[in-house]
Amino acid sequence: MALMRNGWRSIAVHAALLSYLCVALLPVLLVVMNAFKSRKGIFRDPLALPNAETFSAEGFSRVFENAEFAYYFLNSFIVTTVSMLIVLLFGAMAAWALNAYRFPGRTLLGLFLVLGIMVPIRLGTVAILDLMTDLGLTNSLFALILVYCAQGLPFAIFILSEFMAQIPGDLPDAARCDGAPEHRIFFHIVLPLIRPAAATVAIFVMVPIWNDLWFPLILAPGEGTRTVTLGVQQFIGQYVTDWNAVLASLTLAILPMLALYMLLSRQFVRALTQGALK
Amino acid sequence: MNGSVTTQGLCKQFGGSDVLRDISLEIPDGTFAVIVGPSGCGKTTLLRIIAGLEEASSGDLNIGCERVNSVEPAKRGIAMVFQSYALYPHMTVFQNMAFGLKFLKVPKDEVEDRVRRAAEMLVIDELLSRKPASLSGGQRQRVAIGRAIVREPRVFLFDEPLSNLDAALRVSTRVELASLHRRLKATMIYVTHDQAEAMTLAETLIVMNEGQVEQVGPPVEIYRRPANRFVAGFLGNPGMNFIRGKVAEKNSAFEIGVRPEHVVITSESSHGYPGHITHAEHMGSETHLFVDVDELGPVTLRLPGIYECVVGAACRVDFPTDSIHRFDAEGRAMS
Numbered sequence: 203m204a205l206m207r208n209g210w211r212s213i214a215v216h217a218a219l220l221s222y223l224c225v226a227l228l229p230v231l232l233v234v235m236n237a238f239k240s241r242k243g244i245f246r247d248p249l250a251l252p253n254a255e256t257f258s259a260e261g262f263s264r265v266f267e268n269a270e271f272a273y274y275f276l277n278s279f280i281v282t283t284v285s286m287l288i289v290l291l292f293g294a295m296a297a298w299a300l301n302a303y304r305f306p307g308r309t310l311l312g313l314f315l316v317l318g319i320m321v322p323i324r325l326g327t328v329a330i331l332d333l334m335t336d337l338g339l340t341n342s343l344f345a346l347i348l349v350y351c352a353q354g355l356p357f358a359i360f361i362l363s364e365f366m367a368q369i370p371g372d373l374p375d376a377a378r379c380d381g382a383p384e385h386r387i388f389f390h391i392v393l394p395l396i397r398p399a400a401a402t403v404a405i406f407v408m409v410p411i412w413n414d415l416w417f418p419l420i421l422a423p424g425e426g427t428r429t430v431t432l433g434v435q436q437f438i439g440q441y442v443t444d445w446n447a448v449l450a451s452l453t454l455a456i457l458p459m460l461a462l463y464m465l466l467s468r469q470f471v472r473a474l475t476q477g478a479l480k
Numbered sequence: 481m482n483g484s485v486t487t488q489g490l491c492k493q494f495g496g497s498d499v500l501r502d503i504s505l506e507i508p509d510g511t512f513a514v515i516v517g518p519s520g521c522g523k524t525t526l527l528r529i530i531a532g533l534e535e536a537s538s539g540d541l542n543i544g545c546e547r548v549n550s551v552e553p554a555k556r557g558i559a560m561v562f563q564s565y566a567l568y569p570h571m572t573v574f575q576n577m578a579f580g581l582k583f584l585k586v587p588k589d590e591v592e593d594r595v596r597r598a599a600e601m602l603v604i605d606e607l608l609s610r611k612p613a614s615l616s617g618g619q620r621q622r623v624a625i626g627r628a629i630v631r632e633p634r635v636f637l638f639d640e641p642l643s644n645l646d647a648a649l650r651v652s653t654r655v656e657l658a659s660l661h662r663r664l665k666a667t668m669i670y671v672t673h674d675q676a677e678a679m680t681l682a683e684t685l686i687v688m689n690e691g692q693v694e695q696v697g698p699p700v701e702i703y704r705r706p707a708n709r710f711v712a713g714f715l716g717n718p719g720m721n722f723i724r725g726k727v728a729e730k731n732s733a734f735e736i737g738v739r740p741e742h743v744v745i746t747s748e749s750s751h752g753y754p755g756h757i758t759h760a761e762h763m764g765s766e767t768h769l770f771v772d773v774d775e776l777g778p779v780t781l782r783l784p785g786i787y788e789c790v791v792g793a794a795c796r797v798d799f800p801t802d803s804i805h806r807f808d809a810e811g812r813a814m815s
């Protein structure tokens with residue numbers, strides 16, 4: 203009886219998850235599929251798989267012909283990785299300080315730092331643009347990096363400090379008895395222990411940065427600082443849109459995040475399922 | 481290198497509540513000192529202050545001839561073994577033991593040498609390349625002790641190191657700790673709430689209660705002449721029998737105490753106090769007999785061997801006058 207109920211329940215759960223998977227994957231699948239079709243193929247039957255007649259890689263060749271596109275990728279790559287590294291490093295440092303040291307105003311500071319999770323940074327766009335203009339930082343990757351750090355830090359601090367709370371206090375104390383200075387304790391004891399959480403944070407921080415169109419469009423639309431998502435726009439014209447190139451470049455843009463996810467997925471799953479340190 | 485530890489008027493408050501009150505101790509170089517007391521009496525806090533992980537609110541702490549109140553832990557010549565072992569989970573046993581030597585600027589081949597020697601001493605040389613997660617509780621314990629040994633400290637600090645081990649392992653590790661002390665000849669301060677560990681390991685026993693030191697001395701001496709009612713009741717298993725009322729007054733005391741092993745069953749009807757047996761615990765080597773005595777209340781006896789008896793049977797108990805501990809109304813022992 204119990205077995206039956208469990209059976210039904212697991213079927214229901216799987217059905218729900220599978221349908222969500224379909225909904226989530228369908229757009230991605232459509233993009234990838236149509237990227238490998240000729241223009242005619244795309245318009246005649248957008249839901250069909252590419253076949254011998256409709257197969258074409260013209261979109262890709264047009265993207266690769268476009269010399270600037272490599273720069274767009276490079277820009278995206280620089281902005282995303284630098285922001286992620288800064289967010290992880292300073293997020294972990296802040297989380298550790300909030301966890302391991304007692305100082306006046308600690309709770310308030312902690313609340314302040316995670317407040318950003320609840321307030322979308324886009325609400326401040328006008329002020330940010332003003333500020334960047336005053337600082338002369340518009341059309342620079344640095345401006346984007348600054349904004350993305352501000353966007354990623356609250357979440358990073360929140361998740362990492364939940365994780366660090368599980369590190370037993372005896373560990374840093376043992377290291378202190380061993381003569382390790384505080385920065386060594388952080389880099390040699392704490393950081394290795396939060397690796398799974400750091401992987402999770404890395405994914406959650408990087409994906410929205412890579413996909414963002416808003417801030418590149420507003421802060422760095424110049425030719426030299428365009429990111430991939432912005433670069434794609436050049437194939438979307440007022441009168442004609444080069445769908446082959448758009449889909450091909452979007453397909454290419456998915457790849458780095460996919461690679462990242464596969465690289466970190468083991469740590470990621472470990473952080474989600476187990477949470478605790480072993 | 482002198483490894484004596486002295487404290488003078490050490491106090492510690494946590495957010496307004498007194499955790500340690502006026503702790504003054506003198507632990508000579510090379511002594512195995514055991515601090516014993518019930519849970520929550522401040523033993524760990526005292527040990528952490530000696531280690532330098534916690535700052536005393538007031539008072540002096542000296543290690544050797546040096547005042548170390550504001551010296552950082554690693555410069556005090558101490559090594560601590562934590563109750564949770566606190567092994568670094570991502571490092572191998574070797575790396576765990578060698579971690580602290582990096583900061584002492586020990587040359588590389590000597591690090592190797594010290595770790596190997598300590599590992600052999602503790603019979604963990606087979607485990608050096610394993611991670612802590614793959615070790616048993618007893619093995620982790622040894623690694624934690626090994627990590628302390630390689631630092632070659634003046635003072636070892638142990639915080640209930642055996643409390644996470646099973647009973648058999650606890651006894652054998654206890655014996656090993658004693659022989660380790662004989663070999664290393666360093667000062668050892670050992671915190672426990674277990675009176676068997678306290679009695680067997682201590683050269684100097686320090687009994688604590690509610691943040692205060694109740695009595696200091698050789699364990700046998702404390703057992704024989706407890707300074708007050710708390711110490712008398714805390715040491716000994718089963719615990720001391722406390723008796724108030726007429727019998728206490730006859731001995732001109734507020735309360736008297738008699739250890740279970742000093743109470744005997746007597747057959748002569750002219751001696752002792754009548755009562756009846758309420759329960760018997762047969763340990764094999766000895767028997768704990770619970771007797772409800774009319775004049776005294778419940779009394780526990782500790783009789784050698786297996787004592788055949790029937791629950792509910794009448795009997796007479798007696799105890800020699802020279803085995804009586806007398807206490808005044810404040811609980812202090814009277815001479």
Ligand SMILES: Nc1ncnc2c1ncn2[C@@H]1O[C@H](COP(=O)(O)OP(=O)(O)O)[C@@H](O)[C@H]1O
Pocket residue numbers: 494495499517518519520521522523524525526
């Ligand atoms: N960091 C702390 N903050 C507040 N109270 C503490 C702290 N550490 C210990 N205490 C309190 O001090 C008392 C003694 O604790 P502890 O030294 O751990 O006792 P023991 O080791 O003898 O069991 C306990 O009542 C505990 O709640």
Ligand SMILES: [Mg+2]
Pocket residue numbers: 523524640
């Ligand atoms: Mg304790």
